[in-house]
Amino acid sequence: MTRCLRELSAGQRAVIHSIQANGELGRRIRDMGLVPGATLEVVGRAPLRDPVAIRLKDFTLTLRNNEADHIMVKTEEIANG
Numbered sequence: 001m002t003r004c005l006r007e008l009s010a011g012q013r014a015v016i017h018s019i020q021a022n023g024e025l026g027r028r029i030r031d032m033g034l035v036p037g038a039t040l041e042v043v044g045r046a047p048l049r050d051p052v053a054i055r056l057k058d059f060t061l062t063l064r065n066n067e068a069d070h071i072m073v074k075t076e077e078i079a080n081g
Helices: 023-031
Strands: 002-004 013-019 039-045 052-056 059-063 071-074
Touching: 013 023
Parallel strands: none
Antiparallel strands: 002 071, 013 039, 013 071, 039 052, 052 059
């Protein structure tokens, strides 16, 4: 299931599917290591849900929601059964 990084909850893992930002913002996001194929985990959110902290490789990164809105991720839904 593909969705926006902003929609993930703490503890969820995902793989980056695409970056929907162009120009300077798109370059900055990619420079931080947020590229298609990278695996990440949401480790927490600020009390007002902005920013979001994510774990990527061996470091923690915080993103504002307006930045996270441009990052599309794929999550695996666990089937009960």
